[in-house]
Amino acid sequence: MHVENITLGYGADAPVVTGLTLEVPAGQLTAVVGPNGSGKSTLLRGMSRLLTPHSGQVLLDGKDIHKLPARELARKLGVLPQGPVTPEGITAAELVSRGRHPHRGLFGRLTSDDDTAIDEALAAVELTELRERPVDQLSGGQRQRVWIAMVLAQGTQHLLLDEPTTYLDLAHAVDVMNVVHAATASGRTVVAVLHDLTLAAQYADHLVVMAEGRIAAEGRPVDVLTEKLLGEVFGLQATVVEVRGAPVVVPDRRLAG
Amino acid sequence: MLQRRPRSISSRTVVLSVLFGALAIVVALISLSVGTTKLPVADVVEVLLGGGRRGTRLVVLELRLPRVATGLLVGIAFAVSGALLQTLSRNALASPDIVGVNSGASAGAVAVIVLAGTGGGNISGLAAEVGIPLAAVLGGLLATLIVGALSIQRGVVDAGRVVLIGVGVAAAANSLVAWLLVIGDVNDAGRAAAWLAGSLNARAWSDAAPVLLAVLLLVPVAMMFNRDLSALVLGDDVASSLGVRVARIRLALLVIATVLAAMATAGAGPIAFVALVAPQVAQRLTRMERPPLLTTAMLGALFVVLADLLARNGLQWLQVGPYELPVGVVTAAAGAPYLLHLIGRQQKGR
Numbered sequence: 001m002h003v004e005n006i007t008l009g010y011g012a013d014a015p016v017v018t019g020l021t022l023e024v025p026a027g028q029l030t031a032v033v034g035p036n037g038s039g040k041s042t043l044l045r046g047m048s049r050l051l052t053p054h055s056g057q058v059l060l061d062g063k064d065i066h067k068l069p070a071r072e073l074a075r076k077l078g079v080l081p082q083g084p085v086t087p088e089g090i091t092a093a094e095l096v097s098r099g100r101h102p103h104r105g106l107f108g109r110l111t112s113d114d115d116t117a118i119d120e121a122l123a124a125v126e127l128t129e130l131r132e133r134p135v136d137q138l139s140g141g142q143r144q145r146v147w148i149a150m151v152l153a154q155g156t157q158h159l160l161l162d163e164p165t166t167y168l169d170l171a172h173a174v175d176v177m178n179v180v181h182a183a184t185a186s187g188r189t190v191v192a193v194l195h196d197l198t199l200a201a202q203y204a205d206h207l208v209v210m211a212e213g214r215i216a217a218e219g220r221p222v223d224v225l226t227e228k229l230l231g232e233v234f235g236l237q238a239t240v241v242e243v244r245g246a247p248v249v250v251p252d253r254r255l256a257g
Numbered sequence: 258m259l260q261r262r263p264r265s266i267s268s269r270t271v272v273l274s275v276l277f278g279a280l281a282i283v284v285a286l287i288s289l290s291v292g293t294t295k296l297p298v299a300d301v302v303e304v305l306l307g308g309g310r311r312g313t314r315l316v317v318l319e320l321r322l323p324r325v326a327t328g329l330l331v332g333i334a335f336a337v338s339g340a341l342l343q344t345l346s347r348n349a350l351a352s353p354d355i356v357g358v359n360s361g362a363s364a365g366a367v368a369v370i371v372l373a374g375t376g377g378g379n380i381s382g383l384a385a386e387v388g389i390p391l392a393a394v395l396g397g398l399l400a401t402l403i404v405g406a407l408s409i410q411r412g413v414v415d416a417g418r419v420v421l422i423g424v425g426v427a428a429a430a431n432s433l434v435a436w437l438l439v440i441g442d443v444n445d446a447g448r449a450a451a452w453l454a455g456s457l458n459a460r461a462w463s464d465a466a467p468v469l470l471a472v473l474l475l476v477p478v479a480m481m482f483n484r485d486l487s488a489l490v491l492g493d494d495v496a497s498s499l500g501v502r503v504a505r506i507r508l509a510l511l512v513i514a515t516v517l518a519a520m521a522t523a524g525a526g527p528i529a530f531v532a533l534v535a536p537q538v539a540q541r542l543t544r545m546e547r548p549p550l551l552t553t554a555m556l557g558a559l560f561v562v563l564a565d566l567l568a569r570n571g572l573q574w575l576q577v578g579p580y581e582l583p584v585g586v587v588t589a590a591a592g593a594p595y596l597l598h599l600i601g602r603q604q605k606g607r
Contacts, residue, residue, distance in 0.1 A: 048498060080495075084494065085490065
């Protein structure tokens with residue numbers, strides 16, 4: 001997946017992302033981090049078709065995503081947007097089965113391929129036992145894993161996840177990140193917008209730091225996440241220590257200005 | 258142990274659809290047999306199968322069947338319209354009778370009745386057969402357009418605003434209707450007023466035809482979008498990511514819902530609460546996360562023919578007198594408490 005000189009914004013307002021170019025490493029987990037309002041989520045929306053760029057393009061296997069038919073794109077690119085609506089009473093298995101939408105015809109029941117994809121997705125997020133539970137009765141972390149299972153069931157080579165760990169406590173967030181990372185182990189390319197720098201650095205193969213609609217730095221987490229960068233981009237004085245080969249941010253105080 | 262996904266969810270929907278459809282037919286047969294001339298149900302069936310004596314045939318096919326058929330069809334049309342609007346707006350209160358579609362259609366239809374009326378309380382010919390349905394559809398679409406345009410905030414339709422603005426648009430359309438009734442000839446206005454309560458009295462085949470056309474054309478089209486609706490309930494962003502062309506499908510279904518409600522309104526008046534109640538009851542009974550279209554359609558048909566049977570004969574059965582009520586009075590009596598219940602639930606959910 002390749003983002004070429006993309007400029008994104010909402011209506012006539014000033015663009016949120018300006019002239020951004022990004023090569024997404026295939027088969028790896030790319031984490032996008034940055035301060036609030038830096039354009040992380042906007043970039044992710046622009047990389048799916050949820051937002052049409054003012055200029056520039058997003059190439060998937062060499063083709064502009066805006067030139068692909070909607071269903072064909074949905075078979076290649078899965079997206080978990082922020083704040084999806086969980087309908088009252090829907091069971092985990094039902095919700096996951098919706099991920100098969102781009103593979104299905106107008107009528108007819110789920111095929112055995114669909115069933116297999118749904119079973120595998122539920123197994124991947126370790127919710128097989130809870131498949132008949134209504135999603136609104138699950139914990140926040142379980143609910144988020146069901147949503148990820150829905151995107152996994154979509155069976156796409158590429159996945160975009162917008163803040164999949166928001167509102168989750170650390171243990172549940174770790175559960176979710178393990179699932180996300182496992183997806184790359186099966187060869188998928190994953191891009192996730194994340195809030196927690198340490199969590200992002202622990203799991204990401206490739207870290208993209210955004211600031212004011214541009215990429216401030218990108219590369220291996222250990223190379224990117226430095227005390228200098230935290231000062232410049234986040235206005236944060238912090239100590240960065242390395243644990244198990246990944247940087248851990250220990251915040252100190254907010255820098256003036 | 259791996260538990261298989263039960264197929265019971267969809268088979269439950271099928272069973273309930275068949276059940277409600279069968280009940281609607283039974284009630285329709287009873288409705289065809291009762292009246293000034295009581296007929297055995299067996300005779301009614303015989304006539305419907307193409308036999309029977311001439312007198313019986315006249316009573317059943319020309320006098321009673323148009324009314325019952327119109328009832329079944331408007332029941333389907335209102336109910337499916339309600340199911341679509343409720344699903345699209347993700348709000349159980351957003352049915353065409355609440356958000357102004359029926360009122361807009363009424364204003365259009367009453368305008369034709371009053372302005373093209375001959376003063377005899379009767380309009381006929383082209384003005385009645387084409388004019389009323391057409392004006393109703395235009396009125397309904399105008400109401401939908403206004404509600405839709407005013408409910409959009411930052412590019413998305415706000416589910417809460419749809420209902421508030423819809424209620425406002427309904428009030429505006431109703432005041433237009435009141436004004437038309439005042440300026441109109443007294444006989445025309447009288448006819449319009451009876452129609453406005455939602456009445457199946459003295460329906461002819463010409464009343465049933467537009468609704469039949471709308472139901473035959475639009476309900477199957479709506480069914481084709483069933484799977485897209487299942488994706489849409491997960492939010493526009495998710496649906497879009499699943500390959501649903503959200504804007505296009507929303508628009509298409511909005512127009513279908515509006516035309517169905519407007520045609521039904523043209524056929525039998527704005528019968529209250531069918532569009533609100535049938536989808537919600539069908540959703541609860543099938544335990545789905547949105548109103549299932551087929552079950553809703555069958556339940557709507559059952560609701561209207563049953564309400565009409567009671568409206569026609571209820572007072573007589575209670576020995577109150579020989580009066581017939583408009584069907585809309587019965588559906589309102591049944592539906593109003595349900596509306597209050599729904600509002601209570603939504604308040605609690607906040």
